[in-house]
Amino acid sequence: MQRPTANIEWKDGIPYHKDFDDIYFNANDGLAETEYVFIEANRLKERLRNATNDQDTLRVCETGFGSGLNFIACYALWRSLPEPKKRLEFSSIEGFPLSISDLKLASKIWPELGFEYKELLNQYPSPITGFHYLEFESGRVSLKLFFEELNNALDKYQFFSDVWFLDGFAPSKNEEMWNSKLFDHMALYSNHQTTVSTFTAAGFVRRNLIDAGFIVSKISGFKQKREMITASRHLESTTKTQALPDQAWHISENSSPNIKHGHVLVIGAGIAGLTTAITLARKGFKATIIEKQEGPLQGASGQKQLIMYGKFPQQYTPEARLLIQAQLYAQTFFSREQLSSGNRFWHTCGVVHLAWNEKERAKQQNVVDRFELPETFMYQADANKLKGLSGLDIQDSGLVFPQAGWLDTEAFSKHVLEHDNIELINKREYTHQDWESDALLNSMNADATIICNAVSYQDLDINYPLPIKPLRGQTTQLSSKSFATPKTVLCGEGYLCPTLHGELHIGASYDLNNSEPFESREDDHANIEKLVTWLKGWSDQATLNEQVSGRHAGIRTTSNDYTPIVGKLPRTSAMNKQYSFLTKNAKQETIQGRYYDHTYLNLAYGSKGLTYSPLSARLLVDTISSSSIGLPHEQAKQLSPARFLIKSLKKGHFYSTN
Ligand SMILES: Cc1cc2nc3c(=O)[nH]c(=O)nc-3n(C[C@H](O)[C@H](O)[C@H](O)COP(=O)(O)OP(=O)(O)OC[C@H]3O[C@@H](n4cnc5c(N)ncnc54)[C@H](O)[C@@H]3O)c2cc1C
Ligand SMILES: C[S@@+](CC[C@H](N)C(=O)[O-])C[C@H]1O[C@@H](n2cnc3c(N)ncnc32)[C@H](O)[C@@H]1O
Known part of the structure; x- marks a missing residue:
């Protein structure tokens, strides 16, 4: 579905939204305002410095992307900082994206930001509802754009954040951007270092932030504006749970493993394993691929050419939405990888x-x-x-x-395996013993294992059977x-x-x-x-x-519902017990489920490995690294390995381990 683009008029050289009767940024000096209200108030210069390892990331989340000025200013700041610096992950929610022509006009206002705007314009997505992922600086700076109405986005996604920029239009003109759902979400997905800033000093914003567990200060506003709000997370605050989705079984009760080594094992060197490895590497992880054959692409992915193809259902169903999201992501994923490579593997021929x-x-x-x-x-x-x-x-x-096309699998594999962070170990079969008690994980000093071994999953004799x-x-x-x-x-x-x-x-x-x-x-x-x-x-x-x-x-x-299987490995008996009530009342509310903390599945691609595997890799890597999740709950559930267990319980049967 297309999003409506912003209904803009250019007034005195700055964009003005006719429906909201408000301007996007300060007419006199928008950039200085951004620097004051958002960058300085959250001490970003200091907080982006001194990375402790290559995965160290500062996560910023913004309400209202607009002309992208806040993101661009953060990106420019990042570029200006000396090494070692953290990665910058910027997520922004925008209901009425600027058209590309309006964005181009906005970019001309600040010639000093020409480099950053050019990079943004090169990747700026079409206004399609959903998640768009843009990557800069070989993945060290990323932009997750959620083209959604804010309140829908808060229902659908999880925004984990170290810094919140609240930048809707003035609360009096834009109530939807400032309602309590936002503050509930912030309470749930912020941590003890999270800070917030906003240009407004409205009393209800202050009160909502206090309720969400923040210590709030009023400081002088930018130039003629009297006051604005900054806030930091209260150390004693406990997280609220109201912001969880209705049925939260697909979310793990332990949010993510503790990353100690920045190293992940990937089992299987097919297209699923390769896309996972490169996504990990772009996020600063070391990926070791364990492959039982003498080289990569010996399974289904051994086809010389894979085409990007998906049969669209005739209705705009959840399956259709997942397929569109997957294809959108895969198209940009392969194009971006192609740009970073000397050898040709991705052919955007249509x-x-x-x-x-x-x-x-x-x-x-x-x-x-x-x-x-x-x-x-x-x-x-x-x-x-x-x-x-x-x-x-x-x-x-x-x-x-x-924007679709075909992949030369051999050339792509070569490209992935050239990455310094990726190692391939051939002729090594991952076994049940490796999995039990995380034996291989511990012996190789890795934080997580992602099993991408297709139908051979069945041979591993893991106590979660898959159809x-x-x-x-x-x-x-x-x-x-x-x-x-x-x-x-x-x-x-x-x-x-x-x-x-x-x-x-x-x-x-x-x-x-x-x-x-x-x-x-x-x-x-x-x-x-x-x-x-x-x-x-x-x-x-x-x-x-x-x-x-x-x-x-x-x-x-293939899986019995023809959908890939992607996510944390469920603990069968613990989840059977935890959700036993579903056998009597299938509609009863579920809270977060019990999963193995370090084991993820990524398989069952049927005929659509090329279309689905990049988005799946994104979901897994974002889960491992506690990044904002670019997949709505609905779609994460469609992919979740636990869906078979939940379905079985809802039909009145415990999920069987044999
Ligand atoms: C004829 C044909 C044409 C196709 N055409 C297309 C197409 O045009 N477009 C498209 O999107 N899809 C196509 N597909 C489907 C596509 O090939 C698959 O969806 C995709 O390759 C699956 O990738 P994978 O990485 O999950 O599995 P695989 O490529 O099978 O990789 C699994 C890997 O795991 C390894 N492994 C298994 N067990 C272990 C273990 N215990 N330890 C270590 N390693 C292990 C295997 O050796 C293998 O390398 C086609 C499939 C076929 C058969
Ligand atoms: C003040 S502007 C943001 C300015 C922006 N941060 C920048 O750097 O240009 C407010 C933004 O909020 C968006 N917005 C307003 N109501 C919204 C809603 N309900 N959901 C999502 N976005 C909304 C507007 O389209 C607009 O882009």
Whole structure:
């Protein structure tokens, strides 16, 4: 869904919001105001200094991103500081994002911030509701933008913060930005070092902050403003729990492990393990990947090309929202990684979903009508337009995802493994003994283990069973010489990729009855037979069969609800006991659940590893490092390993460990 952009008029060179009848920042000197009200009042210069280790982070959370001036000023301050300095993680909630053209205008006001604004403008997202992640300075500065109405955002997400900037419009003109939900949230997700500042001196803000456990001071306001508020967390304060979501079973009662070593073990060097490792490394962690085969990409991820593809449900369901969020995140993730690398692995060529029959055409129309997504993410195109885009003689209309594409898996793996913080240990199988009592974790001085070993999870004999199964599939390779080659990925009842090293890949078969990755000619025939039905007129079956130059089979891992499994490992008997009341009353409220503190799961990607694995990695790394979580509760629950246990209890059965 698109967010409405800010209804702005430029008055005397500064932005003024017509609906709120207020300006974004001080007309005389907005930057000096930001420095006074937010940066100095929270002692950011001092607090960003003297990092104790590479993960040491200062987390700032802001209400009202607006022109981004507060973030940009913090980023500029960060750049000006000598090493060693902390990482800066800035989260900001904005209900009515500035359009890119208004942001460009705002950026021109402060030429001295030109570098930082240029970096922001390069990554500034389209106004799609949800979470957007921007990264600067190789991950040492990050910006989490939540394009949501504030009160919705507070219901949906967890904002952990060391510093709060309260920067809505004036409380008299913008009541929603200052209501008690905000202060409840601050009470729950602040720590004993958290500070707050805001330009207002309103009495109710002061009282709410006191109720939330802060010691509040009034100091002189900026220039002609008489007073403003600063606050710091009361040492004696206990956290309130009202701000927890209704059903909090997916949140661990122990918020996160104590990070001592800054080191995480990643089990499995497929796409899930690799995206997790690079996300950890960008956050300053050392990641050791343990792989049982002689190298990376020996499992399902051994496909030479993975395409970014997701079948959108026809309604704007929770599944659809998760898929959109995952694809948005994955697109920017691979583009950003590509920018930081000399070798080419990410090809943003666009992905076209062809409306190759009446049923598909109707489905696509539903998606367009109901999802309200901007053209930067998805648009409809007729056959003629698709001809131009793909370079092939396309005969159907379709949906275009212009920022999607395909991944050269080998080149990506090389890129990840070049990172100084990432080590790969091959030919080492992680076993039940390694898991029990965190034996391997302790012997390797690591803080957490993330298990990314796909269907082999079942072999580990961990006492939390998962409803996953293997699903064999095969892609077929064609020599490209006899064909017109596409410039975009084309999808129908399968897919056709642009060439890689002079070969074309088409995919992919589904074989429910086999769990061995053997290669078969029958699957080539099946892939070709399907292709000619949805990609009309490109080639004929006989020519395609003649040009087969290879094949690659693999084993996908699917869960019984076709959704990946990502999050902390549940303690089966403790949670069965804790939530036993659900067997009698499925609607009864749950509080936070009991999980293993150091073990996380990241598997069951089915056919969508490329789309889902980057967002999953973000969720896991943010959980481990107590960062604001860029995934709504609804979506974290959809992914949570504990969902199977909760479902079972709600049906009246304890979750079985055998
Ligand atoms: C034919 C085919 C075509 C596909 N096409 C696409 C596509 O175009 N786009 C897309 O998004 N997805 C596609 N998929 C799905 C995609 O391949 C998977 O979703 C993805 O690769 C899963 O990655 P993974 O890291 O979870 O698993 P894997 O790649 O299987 O990695 C698991 C790793 O764990 C290792 N391991 C297992 N047990 C242990 C242990 N005990 N100790 C240490 N290491 C261990 C394995 O050796 C392996 O390297 C396709 C799949 C197939 C089969
Ligand atoms: C004073 S401006 C913020 C200025 C900003 N910090 C800057 O550096 O430019 C207030 C911001 O709050 C946003 N806002 C107002 N009401 C909101 C709501 N209910 N939810 C989320 N954002 C809201 C406005 O769109 C506006 O961008």
